[in-house]
Amino acid sequence: MRRLLLVGGGRMGAALLGGLIDGGWASASDLAVVEPVEARRRALAEEYDGVQVSADVVEADGAVIAVKPNDVEAACRAVSGRVGRVLSIAAGVTLTKLESWLPSGTPVVRAMPNTPALVGAGAAAIAAGTAAGGDDLTWAEGILGAVGTVVRVPEDLLDAVTGLSGSGPAYVFLVAEALIDGGIEAGLPREISERLARQTLLGAARLLAESGETPEELRAHVTSPGGTTEAGLRVLDERDLRAAFSAAVAAATERSRQLGSQ
Numbered sequence: 103m104r105r106l107l108l109v110g111g112g113r114m115g116a117a118l119l120g121g122l123i124d125g126g127w128a129s130a131s132d133l134a135v136v137e138p139v140e141a142r143r144r145a146l147a148e149e150y151d152g153v154q155v156s157a158d159v160v161e162a163d164g165a166v167i168a169v170k171p172n173d174v175e176a177a178c179r180a181v182s183g184r185v186g187r188v189l190s191i192a193a194g195v196t197l198t199k200l201e202s203w204l205p206s207g208t209p210v211v212r213a214m215p216n217t218p219a220l221v222g223a224g225a226a227a228i229a230a231g232t233a234a235g236g237d238d239l240t241w242a243e244g245i246l247g248a249v250g251t252v253v254r255v256p257e258d259l260l261d262a263v264t265g266l267s268g269s270g271p272a273y274v275f276l277v278a279e280a281l282i283d284g285g286i287e288a289g290l291p292r293e294i295s296e297r298l299a300r301q302t303l304l305g306a307a308r309l310l311a312e313s314g315e316t317p318e319e320l321r322a323h324v325t326s327p328g329g330t331t332e333a334g335l336r337v338l339d340e341r342d343l344r345a346a347f348s349a350a351v352a353a354a355t356e357r358s359r360q361l362g363s364q
Contacts, residue, residue, distance in 0.1 A: 103161045104134040105133065106128060106134070107136065107160060108136070108166045108168055109159070109165055109168060109169060109180070110137065110177070111137030111139075111142050111146045114219065116146065117219050117222075117224075118219070118245065123153075125247075130151060130153045133150075133153045133154070134155070134160050135155045138157055143155045159180045159184050161185070162184070165184075165187075166188075166189045167190040167192055170192070171192050171194050171361075174190065174203075182203075187209040188209070188210045189211045189212075191226075193214065193358075194264075196212070197212050197232070201232065210233065211228050211241075212228065214226060214264050214267075214268050215268075217271050218271060220249075223249075223250055224250025225253075226250060226251070227267070228246065228254055228255070229256060260358075261355045261358040261362065262351075265350075265351040266351050266355075277303070281299040281302065282295045321335075
């Protein structure tokens with residue numbers, strides 16, 4: 103019996119697969135992947151030697167459901183009775199629905215990861231189902247922790263998590279686009295503007311993660327009275343950038359609630 107079955111070999115499933123092996127959570131022989139597309143199965147088998155890749159479900163201690171929301175019910179029914187517990191990373195699929203598609207008493211954990219997990223820098227939140235205990239949450243944390251940071255929340259906060267960290271990378275990418283355009287309009291060649299904007303965001307993110315200082319403190323360090331940064335920030339305040347980001351998080355949160363209720 104395999105230690106873990108990943109149902110879905112797409113980008114997120116493959117990211118988890120690589121993270122679990124590279125991080126030492128499991129050896130390749132402990133893992134199996136169910137993937138319906140033959141070409142994708144071949145690619146996964148070539149990239150992850152020793153992992154069992156097939157079109158059919160195999161027995162395992164636990165399963166990660168990493169398919170599109172419309173395919174989650176079929177995936178749950180396929181693993182029913184074949185795995186001991188389930189972690190779902192499908193967006194918008196509630197614990198109530200997941201538990202209704204699995205045998206009664208199956209421990210289920212629902213998660214909301216984000217796309218930086220593809221480079222091992224994800225942010226995920228997990229919530230426990232009615233039969234899931236502390237050991238099941240620790241198990242889920244170990245899996246998602248292989249590709250980033252994990253926090254525990256009650257399920258009713260997963261919509262807010264979606265609005266912030268689930269959709270958040272797109273907000274940051276939009277900021278990158280805007281900075282690049284601003285640099286070009288200020289006279290920089292596109293290649294240089296792109297290179298500087300990418301590194302600026304990466305460096306700022308590392309300072310946030312590694313300095314131990316708050317965003318407010320870090321911003322203050324860069325903002326000299328009467329200086330260039332203050333002039334730029336004044337424009338952002340005049341355009342009410344903070345309110346725009348807050349509204350974006352609220353809109354994404356509400357949309358997540360709507361999708362979860364369908």
